[in-house]
Amino acid sequence: MSSSRQFSESRSIPTRTVLINDSTQLPHDYCTTPGGTLFSTTPGGTRIIYDRKFLLDRRNSPIAQTPPAHLPVIPGVTGKNILNELKRNEANNINNHDAKPAQAEDAQFEMDI
Amino acid sequence: MATSEPRGTENEEVRAESPTAPPVPSPVTSSEQYIKHPLQNRWALWYFKNDKSKSWTENLRLISKFDTVEDFWALYNHIQQPSKLGFGCDYCLFKDGIKPMWEDDRNKLGGRWLMTLSKQQRHNDLDRYWMETLLCLIGESFDEASEDVCGAVVNVRPKGDKIAIWTGNCQNRDAIMTIGQQYKERLSIPSKTLIGYQSHDDTSSKSGSTTKNMYSV
Numbered sequence: 238m239s240s241s242r243q244f245s246e247s248r249s250i251p252t253r254t255v256l257i258n259d260s261t262q263l264p265h266d267y268c269t270t271p272g273g274t275l276f277s278t279t280p281g282g283t284r285i286i287y288d289r290k291f292l293l294d295r296r297n298s299p300i301a302q303t304p305p306a307h308l309p310v311i312p313g314v315t316g317k318n319i320l321n322e323l324k325r326n327e328a329n330n331i332n333n334h335d336a337k338p339a340q341a342e343d344a345q346f347e348m349d350i
Numbered sequence: 351m352a353t354s355e356p357r358g359t360e361n362e363e364v365r366a367e368s369p370t371a372p373p374v375p376s377p378v379t380s381s382e383q384y385i386k387h388p389l390q391n392r393w394a395l396w397y398f399k400n401d402k403s404k405s406w407t408e409n410l411r412l413i414s415k416f417d418t419v420e421d422f423w424a425l426y427n428h429i430q431q432p433s434k435l436g437f438g439c440d441y442c443l444f445k446d447g448i449k450p451m452w453e454d455d456r457n458k459l460g461g462r463w464l465m466t467l468s469k470q471q472r473h474n475d476l477d478r479y480w481m482e483t484l485l486c487l488i489g490e491s492f493d494e495a496s497e498d499v500c501g502a503v504v505n506v507r508p509k510g511d512k513i514a515i516w517t518g519n520c521q522n523r524d525a526i527m528t529i530g531q532q533y534k535e536r537l538s539i540p541s542k543t544l545i546g547y548q549s550h551d552d553t554s555s556k557s558g559s560t561t562k563n564m565y566s567v
Contacts, residue, residue: 284390284490284493284494284496285388285389285390285490286390286489286490286491286493287387287389287419287488287489287490288489288491289482289485289489289491289536291419291489292419292485292488292489293485295387295419295420295423296423296426296427297383298383298384298419298420298423299383299384300384300386300420300421300423300424301420301421301422301423301424301426301427302424302427303424303428304424304425304427304428305414305416305421305424305425305428307414308413308414308425308428309411309413309414311397311411311413313399313430313435313436313439314397314413314429314430314435315413315428315429315430319428319429319430320428322430322434323427323428323430323431326431
């Protein structure tokens with residue numbers, strides 16, 4: 238066992254600052270958390286983080302208005318009766334605001350995405 | 351910023367208060383609305399129904415898997431809320447590849463932050479807490495500690511419901527404390543109300559009705 242350990246020189250990760258005026262100027266390999274953080278790959282790997290507000294906002298997505306394809310029918314959990322019940326609950330929950338239910342009849346169709 | 355800014359947020363607060371509130375159509379309909387946003391992990395949602403005539407594993411059923419924000423909501427918007435499930439039923443959301451049971455290799459050294467709800471909270475808090483828990487998980491809300499998260503479970507029980515976040519190693523104190531503190535904050539639990547973390551080992555070998563807490567926040 239060698240007693241003379243060699244310590245490697247410690248250096249900060251080199252960075253450079255680039256002024257971006259438009260999203261089209263971004264390098265293709267940069268990552269973003271929409272509505273939030275811009276970050277590039279870090280030594281430990283990049284983590285995709287979404288804040289609460291962004292996630293809640295995406296509940297509006299047209300994609301989210303139809304059930305997933307191949308959703309199994311499980312009594313008490315999924316299926317037509319549940320969809321009707323969820324719709325009724327929504328109607329009850331929104332009577333104080335002018336938001337309108339977005340699902341209407343479409344909710345019963347499956348869509349392959 | 352580079353990609354899609356959230357749009358149509360004027361009803362944000364309304365929806366935030368009620369997990370069952372409807373999705374509101376955005377005034378802006380553009381192709382951007384059809385973009386799917388990838389999650390860090392692929393997640394599997396499981397349903398457990400306590401049918402005494404079947405074995406535990408027979409009662410456990412995979413509902414669906416998803417790996418984008420929009421596919422999460424497509425599932426969430428079309429399944430029953432926890433407060434409307436029958437007694438003895440669970441939902442489990444786990445990272446793909448981890449089974450929602452202590453025995454899984456990724457769980458067996460771990461434990462859970464456990465929230466025990468009163469009967470009244472089924473009506474007031476259960477669905478909201480569960481949705482916040484799901485958002486914490488899929489959004490990777492615990493920074494680096496999110497790596498330690500295995501999944502979350504909601505148990506619907508006559509005596510009082512439970513929600514837990516499961517982590518992979520009960521010795522990883524720093525990650526566990528980060529998760530516990532941030533989780534408590536997200537659920538707006540009063541600081542004087544303590545929530546505890548218990549190892550699965552202690553839970554499975556307990557002799558009485560209570561399991562000791564390894565950590566608490």
